[in-house]
Amino acid sequence: MSQNQTIRYFLIIAIPLYISCAKVITQEQAGFLSLLLSTGQSSLASSSTEIPVTVDRQTGIQISASGLTVTYAALTTLAVKLSAKPTHDVTVSLSFDTTKLSVNGSGVSPVNLTFTENNFDTLQNFSLDAVNNANDTSSISLTTQSTDTPYDSLSKSLSVNIQIATAAIISSVNTVSLDGGGTGSFGVRLNVLPTNNVNLTLSFSGAKLAVDGVTSSHPGLSFTPANYSTLQTVNLRSLLNTTESVNIGFIAFSSDADYNSKSKTVSASVTSNTRSIVLSPSPVSPSMKPAEVHSFTVAPSVAPTSDITVSFTYTQSQVNIRKFGDVSYDTDGSFSITLLSGSTTAQTIQVKAVSNINVASGTISIATTVPASPNGDISFDALTTSTGYSIDTDNVPVALNGNIQNGNQATTSNSTTYTLGTTVDPATSFVICNFQTAGSDIVNATTCQLNSSGTQVEVKKGASGTNVTTNYYVMNFSSGISVQRGATVLTSGTATIGLSQTVNTNKAFIISYVRTTSTGAANDNRKQVQVSFADANNLNFSCNGCTATTVEWQVVQWHSATVQSGTATIADTASSTTATLSSAVDLSKTFLIFNHSYTPNGGTGQEQNYFTSGAFSSTSQLSFQRGFTQGTIAIQYFAVSVPSGLVVKSNDFTLSTSETNICDVTPSGGVTDYLKSMMITSNRTGTVAEDTALDSSSLTYEFRNSGCGAAGNTNLKITRYNNGDGTNHSLSGTYFLLEFN
Structure with missing residues (x-):
């Protein structure tokens, strides 16, 4: 091969196949198109096998293994990227038989991905699914278009083996990430049409998780032949602010023998977090004259997943407290406000000096509570802080x-x-x-x-x-x-x-x-x-x-x-x-x-x-x-x-x-x-x-x-x-x- 020739290649990685090429560099711009193929919801297996592909202007795309397997209701994903920066945009097109396959949820062929100088090495996906739950065969065609000549008009066809799916419980994710005290959700559906209703029971640790607002006796999920493929949302709340993994187990009960006793596990990955109540200005340490009013704001460090009650304890003979906008000051030594769920909006607190004598160092103690389990954001529970103040009564003019x-x-x-x-x-x-x-x-x-x-x-x-x-x-x-x-x-x-x-x-x-x-x-x-x-x-x-x-x-x-x-x-x-x-x-x-x-x-x-x-x-x-x-x-x-x-x-x-x-x-x-x-x-x-x-x-x-x-x-x-x-x-x-x- 002469130095004036340029080699372009795809990396195609599949489960169980991994296809790659050997890189050849010439004086002209060298590059390659990498296609990473994975099946289902899991990430790529670490045991992928590399299969080299050699591509040049004369021979096009060479692939030693030319077949893919697509199982009904289980997505097969081609993850695509370029290995070198193009001089112009590159469009990768996937053409397919719309009677047998859908790509990225579309029944219109082809489906295109566009790569630019800025995103050329960022993975973009073609997700393939079978239209019918039946054994069949089909094919797809990959082509490229670009005014960057070495990237233009590359092509490769792959055969597709379509397999019938067996009954399974499908989740939108296998792992849900939660903050300690935080909330999250995922979806659950069935993959193939059941012959009768399917009921899913749930099992989980009620000391660590609330599922759909309960810590025990969850009513379960029910699927019918009419709604089996519709995702039903499962809502989670972490009840502990600790780092750990908590499993949510599903077991199917049905007169449909294919579904009965099927199981599925989704993991909640909980990460502990440090939360705080933010006072501004910080530190809040006003020096006041009698009858003078000082203001500061109170806000959560991040948006909480439940309302937070913030309580203020103070010496009523020294200061009185109210929330900005209230008609009168609280005078009994204990006052509270509510910070709203989902909001970081600050509330303004006004402190009025009422002491008749000098106060060198006064303190307003601040503490939080949240609704009882399972409704409270535990990461904001029992937080404490304080603000100081001083009062100077001398020489205040009448x-x-x-x-x-x-x-x-x-x-x-x-x-x-x-x-x-x-x-x-x-x-x-x-x-x-x-x-x-x-x-x-x-x-x-x-x-x-x-x-x-x-x-x-x-x-x-x-x-x-x-x-x-x-x-x-x-x-x-x-x-x-x-x-x-x-x-x-x-x-x-x-x-x-x-x-x-x-x-x-x-x-x-x-x-x-x-x-x-x-x-x-x-x-x-x-x-x-x-x-x-x-x-x-x-x-x-x-x-x-x-x-x-x-x-x-x-x-x-x-x-x-x-x-x-x-x-x-x-x-x-x-x-x-x-x-x-x-x-x-x-x-x-x-x-x-x-x-x-x-x-x-x-x-x-x-x-x-x-x-x-x-x-x-x-x-x-x-x-x-x-x-x-x-x-x-x-x-x-x-x-x-x-x-x-x-x-x-x-x-x-x-x-x-x-x-x-x-x-x-x-x-x-x-x-x-x-x-x-x-x-x-x-x-x-x-x-x-x-x-x-x-x-x-x-x-x-x-x-x-x-x-x-x-x-x-x-x-x-x-x-x-x-x-x-x-x-x-x-x-x-x-x-x-x-x-x-």
Whole structure:
């Protein structure tokens, strides 16, 4: 053979035949066409025999063995590739007798495969099947077409021996690959027409696999002469996340003797996998201020084959959690979401800081569960992860959210609610109230509180009958304030209750109001309660003679404030006392709020002995006064200094013995906007030795314009019910105006 001649050849591999050629290289492009032949669903046997084929331009394709065997319902596959890159596309055509054979499921001849420079060495298949289940003979013809001359017009004919098929159970695959916890499927059919129905029973390890959703008592598969060749799908789920092989066995039962007792085994090859819950950003370790919200996403590392429940465990006194789009935050310390089967879509989680104190290192624990076997993706079960956070409560500026809601309401009922125009967040809101009563029985002592939904102010007293006018101010903050509230019933002189959240007592103060079901005008000590911080987690209550007393309290933490708190005592026989602050304060940014208990010693029930006013006598000293000298007053005070967000103006006032109201001109031209202003007040009763002066000593306060005719910014209208029941008396006090900016 000269060097100008080029040899082209086929590799034809069959079971049981393997046909190949010897490769001859010339100066022209050399190449070959390899045809790999296999029968049935199995891969090529390792015992294939090579049969050389020599091809050249003059002699064409030379094959020493020219026959193939095709069994009905069992595919015979020619796997074709070129051995060298062509310069142009090469088409390989297989022509066949359409009355006897089908190729690649087609009954139209020829069937073509095309090879390019890019896929020339990638196997492409001709799959042959017999049309009829009968012994017969036929032939096929292989030809090539290409403008790459050495590959053009090669041809070879092969005889085909068609054999009748015996009854068998056919599966679409012999091995199904599954991930641990994953799912897969395969098809099962019969290969030849049965004479009667054929039922297949299934056997498998129910501890390792679920088949069609069950782990035992599978109903089996049923075939009839009408549907015998139709694949029926068998669905698998791995129940263990381990690497192993699990067999699914089929046994046929039928009155058709050819099928009865036939068997088939399909193997499930399970590979263990490491799954995870992915948090983004990673790591999720936000540093937050109180009321601040941080978001992160949660997603499965791959699409699960079942729903996944993701549970979050957290410290509810530090943070609250919700899924983005939920209306409210979960607050009970346990929250969950569902990641959907077949999806890697992330869900957004929002974490809101609610702690009143610094949290250096908090943790949200995350764990997964899946539906019970056999429906859950076990590879995603019992996964755990966590995210950390920190909360910095220092120096968060206060920001009023909208206007202060205020109103004056009168009622004789022992329980009344006043609906707010705008709902507020109870966790960042508090209410200040003043009361004016028309009677002096202690059962008329009145409390106010914001309800748990932030929609109403609740006003209560010991009994119905006497008219009480309530003046309330509700403040809601978008930042800088955290509030806890509650109602504590005293059945004895003292009590200690726990707070739901730890507070920073250097930044917190207490607002308290007292009511009692006790009656009489001489038992006023039962409505005077000292409320203080026992520590950062508890409140102490102290009262002389309380047996049926309720204290409505609010603990307000002002995150940017500095609170100097302490106790002071007006001793029996004294009418005043002072308390020295540890640090001087800016009086334009500081207000005083206090509460006290009362222990009588003569003058029982006389308002002159227990009504107490408080004020700053200097930047570092507090002054407390009452109208007379009998009994002991135990005071708990809070001097609250706020560096920004509001301006404080204070003033002393007096109602003379003849006045039931005054129109006091507020200092420094009043406030800029009374809808963003409120007051904290205290007053003492002038000398009057009577126990019926409650109605003439309790006051309401309203922002008014000049002359006090309408609401406004320049004046404060201060009103009492009367000026004395027996003896007219004066009142004196101090108010602090808080204007937010």
